[in-house]
Amino acid sequence: MLTEPEIKGIWIPLITPLNLDDEVDHASFERFIQRLPLFDIQGLVLNGTTGESPTIAIHEIVNILETVRKSIGSAPLPLMIGTGTNDTAGTIRRTEQAGLLGADAALVVVPYYSRPSQAGIIEHYRKVAEVGVPIMVYDIPGRTGVSLTVDTLRTLFEIDGIVGLKDSTGSTEMTSKLVSYDAKPILCGEDILFLDALRSGASGGMAASANVLAKEFAGIYNLFKSGEHDAAKADFTELIPLINLLFKESNPAPLKWLLAQKGWISSDRLRLPMLGISEQLQQELSFYV
Numbered sequence: 001m002l003t004e005p006e007i008k009g010i011w012i013p014l015i016t017p018l019n020l021d022d023e024v025d026h027a028s029f030e031r032f033i034q035r036l037p038l039f040d041i042q043g044l045v046l047n048g049t050t051g052e053s054p055t056i057a058i059h060e061i062v063n064i065l066e067t068v069r070k071s072i073g074s075a076p077l078p079l080m081i082g083t084g085t086n087d088t089a090g091t092i093r094r095t096e097q098a099g100l101l102g103a104d105a106a107l108v109v110v111p112y113y114s115r116p117s118q119a120g121i122i123e124h125y126r127k128v129a130e131v132g133v134p135i136m137v138y139d140i141p142g143r144t145g146v147s148l149t150v151d152t153l154r155t156l157f158e159i160d161g162i163v164g165l166k167d168s169t170g171s172t173e174m175t176s177k178l179v180s181y182d183a184k185p186i187l188c189g190e191d192i193l194f195l196d197a198l199r200s201g202a203s204g205g206m207a208a209s210a211n212v213l214a215k216e217f218a219g220i221y222n223l224f225k226s227g228e229h230d231a232a233k234a235d236f237t238e239l240i241p242l243i244n245l246l247f248k249e250s251n252p253a254p255l256k257w258l259l260a261q262k263g264w265i266s267s268d269r270l271r272l273p274m275l276g277i278s279e280q281l282q283q284e285l286s287f288y289v
């Protein structure tokens with residue numbers, strides 16, 4: 001079970017490789033994970049946004065977890081599974097299943113689309129936390145359509161079983177405000193803000209770009225932690241053009257295209273309604289293949 005001190009460093013929200021029949025490509029997945037610098041990172045996330053959680057069925061997660069476990073071998077990596085939906089009962093069921101499968105934590109996105117009140121969101125998390133699996137709150141208003149207030153997050157942090165926050169709010173303002181209180185650990189969930197978030201008090205990052213830049217993100221994190229801030233800035237500045245391209249169209253389409261071109265996965269296939277990237281972006285990204 002994940003503890004708060006483990007919420008730091010670099011967490012990789014894994015892509016889910018698919019084959020041309022739109023099935024999870026376990027062989028490609030295994031090869032991909034084996035090339036990640038597993039000893040430089042802190043943890044892995046399955047079925048996050050980058051793992052295409054909206055189109056991954058609950059029964060597929062069982063096999064995905066098996067593949068990830070097999071691929072990491074003896075690397076001592078905590079595994080977090082995305083279980084959040086916009087339905088409290090459904091989120092509880094998925095979180096229970098993640099717990100039964102032995103997940104160390106669940107990544108639970110703010111309930112999207114129905115635009116619940118702050119009180120409704122708090123009750124949602126209170127019920128999900130009762131399952132007993134450590135819960136990471138995932139706040140990403142650009143995707144969910146609802147913003148959490150500082151007071152809501154402070155209330156959530158008081159709930160037993162809520163262990164931290166993934167801040168994808170699009171600025172470092174929320175992180176800065178929360179760390180001025182007695183906040184739980186916060187991971188930056190907005191890749192381009194990674195270094196600014198560390199400066200604001202985040203304890204690490206959950207970065208889709210780390211699927212292709214794991215060593216670089218881990219290096220920047222280590223430099224920052226050891227006080228070498230200018231070197232961290234210089235290294236991060238070099239990554240900015242690629243990070244911007246990886247988010248120029250909806251994640252994880254650009255990332256999958258790049259990984260497929262590099263030969264790290266067999267195909268850039270995504271499940272509908274997601275489509276592959278435009279020719280224009282392919283041209284821009286081809287520089288990084």
Ligand SMILES: O=C(O)C1=N[C@H](C(=O)O)C[C@H](O)C1
Binds near residue numbers: 050051168189191251
């Ligand atoms: O899957 C994730 O976790 C992430 N998803 C965000 C998104 O796609 O909006 C980006 C972040 O890098 C991590």
